[in-house]
Amino acid sequence: MERTRATPKPAQGGPAGPRVTRDAVLDTAMRLVMETGTEGLSMRKLAAELGVAVTSIYWHVGNREALIDELVERVLQDMGTIRVTGRTPVTRIVSIAQANRRMILDRPHLISLVRERGLESLMMLPARRALVREFAAAGVHGARAALAVQAVQFQVAGFVMLERALTGHPQEPAQVQAWLAEVAEGDPELADNLHTPGAPDALFDVAVRSMVESLLRED
Amino acid sequence: MERTRATPKPAQGGPAGPRVTRDAVLDTAMRLVMETGTEGLSMRKLAAELGVAVTSIYWHVGNREALIDELVERVLQDMGTIRVTGRTPVTRIVSIAQANRRMILDRPHLISLVRERGLESLMMLPARRALVREFAAAGVHGARAALAVQAVQFQVAGFVMLERALTGHPQEPAQVQAWLAEVAEGDPELADNLHTPGAPDALFDVAVRSMVESLLRED
DNA sequence: CATCCGGGTGTAACAGTGTTACAGAGAACG
């Protein structure tokens, strides 16, 4: 009756099990995404990989959007809870931000999925909870807490969005390369540090720490 | 001989001009993107809109990737230079960040194009130049300048990436809504300010200002 | 036993995508 059932018969001794289960579909879909990105995930490839016709996929998961929603939720669950370390409010909050960033950077396919489905708020939720808790523990409530939480998360998002793009990965647009060369004439150290990767980790720490300190100071 | 010529004969009185020019293709492509987003731009729709067969489009612009690259460059040129206002280094730098953010938010189609082609470094270039200039004028050079420029731009990127997603637009995932409801029980003002839009402008100002001040302080 | 029902699968199609091999028109030029 209802589509996208949860594969009711887990082959409990009975002779007639379904040829694929909903979980098998999700597992294979996840593997495809991790190997080839979101663009590499097509319903036909997925079906072929499972040795099954396309319609079976649709029967189990509904459609592509629902499939991707489910994948996002899975990734978010499997990554567990945010680890908060440190004793002072500042270090604890910074550790959340770092964990948030690392968690995303370590799962490039997650970004790919999230972007396609517009689920960024889901992706930021775990760290969001932790931040609310820590700021409350530090005595920050109400509108000021909202501002603080958002400020930190916007910073995390900026890093994960840009730190690979701006930190000179191999094939930058010609205009950018030209500008970097121009900068290098006046201030070679600046050009070098704009271009080379490796900095982001320290940069992130400095940026978030100074911001959190300033957010906690004004009371 | 070479493909993707620049439409050499602008119909200079001569009887036989091409039915479409490269510029006409780009103009129409831009209109389609602004109306329907990147996904609404297909080579066939574009050709139909111009009353021409698909192959003409390919002859003029090469392929879809090249077309989008060209569109990005066009948008970036038409938006002119960054306006820097204010007298103190802090206000001048904050004004650059604001202009950078506004410029992107005012052109949602730009983000769409950039994301599809991975040209974020091109999108951030104009503000990047301005920031380098201002920080230099404020006496910040070398590695510290690189850190400062990147910190500011990462913040801008975070805002433009998340401020619409996190600031409760209509259809948030159920999990997020549930969490907001839960927060509202303990701290309704917090939940309200996490959810409602309108805040971003002030938030952005506070966040960037405090960060820039801290970046300029340590010398 | 026969019948029906419904879970799960397959065939084949529709409409759409980017891209290209190829043929052709028509002007320009030798």
Place this chain on the structure above:
DNA sequence: CGTTCTCTGTAACACTGTTACACCCGGATG
């Protein structure tokens, strides 16, 4: 005249998400 070059059209390939429809087959029910 013949060749060359620019530009366009036809038609196809391989791919995408999605669905209408028929089918098999096991379990429940008559």
